[in-house]
Amino acid sequence: MHAALSGLAFLARRFGQALLVMLAILVIAFAVRTSLGDPLRELMGQAVPESERAELRKELGLDAPWPVQFGRYLAGAAHGDLGTSFIYKKPTVEVVLAKFPASFELVLGAGLIVLLFCVPAGIYCAVRPERIGARLILGLSVLGISVPVFLTGIILITVFSVWLGLLPAFGRGETVALGFWTTGLLTLDGLEHLLLPALTLSSIMLPLFIRLVRSAMLEELRHDYVRTARAKGASHLRVWVVHALRNALLPIVAVGGLQAGTLIAYTLLTETVFQWPGMGFLFLEAVTRADIPLITTYLVLVGLLFVVVNTLVDLASLALDPRVSLEGAR
Numbered sequence: 001m002h003a004a005l006s007g008l009a010f011l012a013r014r015f016g017q018a019l020l021v022m023l024a025i026l027v028i029a030f031a032v033r034t035s036l037g038d039p040l041r042e043l044m045g046q047a048v049p050e051s052e053r054a055e056l057r058k059e060l061g062l063d064a065p066w067p068v069q070f071g072r073y074l075a076g077a078a079h080g081d082l083g084t085s086f087i088y089k090k091p092t093v094e095v096v097l098a099k100f101p102a103s104f105e106l107v108l109g110a111g112l113i114v115l116l117f118c119v120p121a122g123i124y125c126a127v128r129p130e131r132i133g134a135r136l137i138l139g140l141s142v143l144g145i146s147v148p149v150f151l152t153g154i155i156l157i158t159v160f161s162v163w164l165g166l167l168p169a170f171g172r173g174e175t176v177a178l179g180f181w182t183t184g185l186l187t188l189d190g191l192e193h194l195l196l197p198a199l200t201l202s203s204i205m206l207p208l209f210i211r212l213v214r215s216a217m218l219e220e221l222r223h224d225y226v227r228t229a230r231a232k233g234a235s236h237l238r239v240w241v242v243h244a245l246r247n248a249l250l251p252i253v254a255v256g257g258l259q260a261g262t263l264i265a266y267t268l269l270t271e272t273v274f275q276w277p278g279m280g281f282l283f284l285e286a287v288t289r290a291d292i293p294l295i296t297t298y299l300v301l302v303g304l305l306f307v308v309v310n311t312l313v314d315l316a317s318l319a320l321d322p323r324v325s326l327e328g329a330r
Contacts, residue, residue, distance in 0.1 A: 014314045018307045025303035029296040030073050033083075034066065082300060083293030087286070092297035096279060100301075101182050102172055103278035106270065107263050109198030114205045122213025123240055126221065138214075141207035149266055153200040153273035160196060168193050170275035197274040204266050205259055212255055216248035223247075250317060257313025264305055 064072075076082065085092045125134040161169035173193030175184045184190025220226065221244055229239050268280035275281070279298060286294035 010318060011315070014311055018311050021307050022304065025300055025307075026074060026077055027070075029082075029300045029303075030070050032299065033073075033292055033296045034069075077300070082297040085286075085294045086291045087289055087294065092293045093301070095294060096282065096297050096301050099277060099279045099282045102184075102276060103264070103267050103271070103280060105183065105185060105194065106197055106201060106267055106276060106278060107260070109194050110201035110205070110263055111260070113198055113202040114209055118206055118209035118213055119245070121210045123217055123245065125210065125214040126217035127236070127240060137210060141210050144203050144207035147203070149200060149204055150269045150273050152203045153196070153270060156196050156200055157273070167196050169196070172277055197270050197276050200273070201263060201266060201270045205263060208259065209252070209256070212252055213248070216251055217244055220244040220248045253316050254313060257309050257316075260309045264302060 080093055081091065083092050084090065085095050088095050121137050124131075125137055128134050157169045160167045168189075171193055172184050172190065174187040174189040175182045176186045176190075184194060217240070226239055226244055229243050234243070267276075267278060268284065270276065271278045271281040272284060279302070283295065283298045285291075286298065
């Protein structure tokens with residue numbers, strides 16, 4: 001009973017923290033929105049008489065004191081209204097969410113690549129540290145951390161698109177509409193277009209997670225329960241995967257959630273290199289064309305993604321180790 005109450009208190013505290021973080025993000029977005037320039041200039045141009053400008057300013061509520069404007073902004077945000085795009089003449093939330101599937105699938109593809117390679121490579125480097133293969137993997141991981149993501153993308157395009165002609169260099173390819181969601185994962189052309197951008201994006205996190213899995217496994221392999229499992233005749237694979245890896249997952253999941261936000265941030269560079277029509281590419285277009293409502297909406301929605309991902313990581317950590325809620329209560 002005490003453990004259940006402690007778990008509920010942990011969840012309530014995490015959700016309360018998430019709401020406070022979102023409020024802080026909205027405050028920052030509102031400050032950016034009011035400091036980047038006069039929205040009337042983008043809506044009406046320079047040659048409009050001052051009388052018409054003043055009338056529109058009053059109609060939009062821009063003549064009100066900033067606390068009133070901020071209150072209206074919060075009320076609109078609560079109803080999903082963060083303004084209208086100057087470029088697209090549509091609600092900014094609608095414009096950004098239309099690009100979300102492309103960015104989500106890019107991050108998903110990169111995450112799957114990281115997961116498929118980092119776990120076996122990290123385990124191998126931990127259990128066979130003296131092998132040439134392990135040293136080669138660790139050496140390449142240092143190189144991977146050192147190379148900027150945009151340079152990785154250019155190298156992959158040069159090799160696989162220009163020299164070999166195996167994979168497309170830009171765009172999202174053929175997509176299929178599933179209601180409001182547009183996906184390229186269900187077509188061969190879409191998967192081919194996804195491969196190079198996903199590899200490029202994964203190059204940021206893959207070296208880090210190989211070293212993280214290796215470090216966590218080395219720590220677990222020193223514990224007494226591993227020696228006990230071996231003494232009972234358990235196979236090496238069972239000891240590594242069932243016993244050691246399962247206990248090493250907690251720090252990996254925690255760091256993975258934090259780094260998911262980094263992947264979202266780096267989609268800016270990856271989408272630019274590959275002309276990938278996602279949220280990052282849209283954000284750069286908004287900055288170039290001074291679409292202030294679109295810029296701030298992107299910031300709010302990316303902040304929301306950070307909050308959601310980190311809250312899910314907290315829940316996953318609680319599921320993996322119920323002691324997390326007890327430690328958080330101290």
